[in-house]
Amino acid sequence: MGMTMTDDVDALDFAIVVYREDDRWEAEMLPVALTSDLHGLLHALRQTPSMGTTIGMVAVGDDFFVVLRVFGERVSVFLSDITAAWDWSLARQVLEYLDVPVPEDEDLDGVYPAGDLSIFADLGLDEMELGALSGDPDLWPDEVLSSIAARLGFYQPFERAVDAAIG
Numbered sequence: 001m002g003m004t005m006t007d008d009v010d011a012l013d014f015a016i017v018v019y020r021e022d023d024r025w026e027a028e029m030l031p032v033a034l035t036s037d038l039h040g041l042l043h044a045l046r047q048t049p050s051m052g053t054t055i056g057m058v059a060v061g062d063d064f065f066v067v068l069r070v071f072g073e074r075v076s077v078f079l080s081d082i083t084a085a086w087d088w089s090l091a092r093q094v095l096e097y098l099d100v101p102v103p104e105d106e107d108l109d110g111v112y113p114a115g116d117l118s119i120f121a122d123l124g125l126d127e128m129e130l131g132a133l134s135g136d137p138d139l140w141p142d143e144v145l146s147s148i149a150a151r152l153g154f155y156q157p158f159e160r161a162v163d164a165a166i167g
């Protein structure tokens with residue numbers, strides 16, 4: 001199925017990989033092309049030299065975010081808003097991966113997350129808090145990801161990686 005992707009060249013799109021090395025969190029930028037390629041994103045996360053879990057964080061403009069967690073063969077994925085699939089290929093790919101239909105009612109108003117709300121529960125961010133963060137209309141996707149990074153204990157490496165991305 002062809003998909004017209006909305007591209008806002010002024011929007012901040014980034015993909016970051018977060019992992020533990022020598023008992024501390026590290027974060028690195030991934031190529032911006034991975035903000036529209038779920039398969040490539042998962043491949044990059046699996047290639048990260050981590051002894052434990054690897055986390056991917058993707059912000060797409062001011063529209064939505066995706067967080068992923070890879071531990072061995074186990075993959076958890078969370079999409080902040082399913083309605084982003086109308087305009088963005090990454091959101092559509094995530095819904096396909098999760099086997100969630102793309103909503104047909106384009107009159108939907110609000111934020112409708114999909115995927116594993118408990119993706120970070122074992123790290124101290126429960127389902128309720130992730131749901132509240134993703135649905136907060138006053139926060140941009142990069143701000144939500146920054147809040148998640150702070151809650152999970154890797155705010156400084158995350159911010160350094162974002163700063164490197166936006167120059």
